[in-house]
Amino acid sequence: MARIRSDYGPSPRRNFLLWLRSGDECFDRALIDSVSAPAPSEAERGRSAEVRRVPRKEEKVYRKAEAWNREKGTKLTRRLYLALCVVTALAVILLLLRTAALLPPFGEASNPANNEVSRRYIEQGMEETGAVNIVAGMILDYRAFDTLGESNVLFVAACTVIILLRVAAGDRDDAARRLELETDDRMYEPKDDLILQRIAAVLVPLVWMLGLYIILNGHLSPGGGFSGGTVLGAGLILYLNAFGFAKTERFFTYRTFRVISVTALTFYAVSKSYSFFTGANHLSSVITPGTPGMLFSAGLIPYLNIAVGLVVACTVYAFYTLFRKGDV
Amino acid sequence: MMDQLRFILAAVLTCAGLFVLVTAVLGLFRFRYSLNRIHASSLADTLGILLMLAGLMLAFGADTAVLKLLAVIAFLWLTSPVSSHLIGRLEVTVNDDLDRYMKVDDPEAVRREKEGDA
Numbered sequence: 132m133a134r135i136r137s138d139y140g141p142s143p144r145r146n147f148l149l150w151l152r153s154g155d156e157c158f159d160r161a162l163i164d165s166v167s168a169p170a171p172s173e174a175e176r177g178r179s180a181e182v183r184r185v186p187r188k189e190e191k192v193y194r195k196a197e198a199w200n201r202e203k204g205t206k207l208t209r210r211l212y213l214a215l216c217v218v219t220a221l222a223v224i225l226l227l228l229r230t231a232a233l234l235p236p237f238g239e240a241s242n243p244a245n246n247e248v249s250r251r252y253i254e255q256g257m258e259e260t261g262a263v264n265i266v267a268g269m270i271l272d273y274r275a276f277d278t279l280g281e282s283n284v285l286f287v288a289a290c291t292v293i294i295l296l297r298v299a300a301g302d303r304d305d306a307a308r309r310l311e312l313e314t315d316d317r318m319y320e321p322k323d324d325l326i327l328q329r330i331a332a333v334l335v336p337l338v339w340m341l342g343l344y345i346i347l348n349g350h351l352s353p354g355g356g357f358s359g360g361t362v363l364g365a366g367l368i369l370y371l372n373a374f375g376f377a378k379t380e381r382f383f384t385y386r387t388f389r390v391i392s393v394t395a396l397t398f399y400a401v402s403k404s405y406s407f408f409t410g411a412n413h414l415s416s417v418i419t420p421g422t423p424g425m426l427f428s429a430g431l432i433p434y435l436n437i438a439v440g441l442v443v444a445c446t447v448y449a450f451y452t453l454f455r456k457g458d459v
Numbered sequence: 460m461m462d463q464l465r466f467i468l469a470a471v472l473t474c475a476g477l478f479v480l481v482t483a484v485l486g487l488f489r490f491r492y493s494l495n496r497i498h499a500s501s502l503a504d505t506l507g508i509l510l511m512l513a514g515l516m517l518a519f520g521a522d523t524a525v526l527k528l529l530a531v532i533a534f535l536w537l538t539s540p541v542s543s544h545l546i547g548r549l550e551v552t553v554n555d556d557l558d559r560y561m562k563v564d565d566p567e568a569v570r571r572e573k574e575g576d577a
Contacts, residue, residue, distance in 0.1 A: 324548065330541045334534075 261420025261429035331373035338366035349436035360443025469517035476510030501543030
């Protein structure tokens with residue numbers, strides 16, 4: 132065990148370093164320092180020796196264990212880890228390769244995916260659901276329950292983000308706190324950019340119209356609630372970025388978000404329950420497929436598309452505002 | 460004969476658009492400072508898009524797709540310069556040592572000069 136020495140003593144190495152750094156005059160200073168420092172007294176020396184002697188055995192054991200950890204243990208663990216890595220990776224690779232080898236060839240007509248279900252969707256989908264867009268007929272009629280789950284997943288995700296990110300309501304009512312939030316929000320952002328406002332005044336109505344078109348024509352052409360709702364939400368976000376929260380909150384607040392989401396989801400669940408109930412019990416239903424290709428046709432599908440689109444638009448917009456300032 | 464001519468014209472236009480866009484990408488990776496990069500990319504953006512889509516329109520010929528492509532051009536011409544403008548403005552707002560990269564006019568001095576002119 133090396134004797135611990137204060138670094139102030141004039142060791143040759145230190146002198147050399149000092150000389151390297153500052154030149155010749157440093158020697159004088161180092162000499163003065165060493166002379167003026169008081170030598171440790173006899174009593175002090177004895178006490179420190181006693182303190183040092185007592186834990187010597189424990190220290191030896193500790194050092195031994197530590198040395199083992201440092202030198203052999205790390206090496207062993209690393210080797211074990213590497214070996215386990217290789218074994219696990221090889222096992223997973225073998226499993227996946229075996230599975231891939233057992234898969235049926237891609238695109239084969241006799242594959243299990245090409246069964247009577249998809250044939251029925253393609254052949255009788257238009258007749259049974261009234262939707263020209265087979266995909267819309269599938270997701271909002273045959274598998275409407277699944278789509279309700281998807282809309283609810285979005286809603287639950289929005290709720291979770293609200294729980295995590297929303298600033299407490301008490302804070303928001305305070306005027307000073309409101310001002311602080313506002314400056315915090317717009318500190319790094321170009322405020323009220325005139326160019327963006329002019330462009331947004333042209334673009335936002337067009338974007339909203341495109342979104343509405345995609346939603347309303349969901350049963351006639353590619354599109355539907357999810358894509359159209361995203362377009363609507365993007366238009367809302369553009370409007371917000373151009374004109375700020377003060378203008379957006381005139382027509383879209385937390386209350387609007389709540390009302391629209393809950394109403395749309397409830398409408399979806401209730402109307403689809405009705406159609407499931409009548410369909411399963413072979414009762415006559417007021418919902419008819421209508422004439423395929425017309426705007427008001429395909430039974431419930433256009434209305435369900437509107438509901439899904441509203442939920443998606445609200446969720447997209449809520450995500451953006453929650454991540455930006457912690458409130459809808 | 461007409462078809463071949465049209466094809467050649469479309470190919471030339473598309474290649475010109477590609478060249479412009481490649482120049483933009485090159486500038487994007489060549490320059491260090493963000494405003495220089497915006498300068499390289501956003502200026503070439505509009506011309507490159509115009510040339511590429513004009514080539515596509517020629518290739519389509521008389522078709523409703525041409526109208527949709529015109530709408531795409533209008534949309535991109537409206538949005539792309541605005542987004543570059545916003546990025547540039549954000550950089551000017553946020554960057555505290557802007558004068559390390561360029562000559563910055565003191566806003567006060569500019570205002571005084573204007574008032575002096577008037």
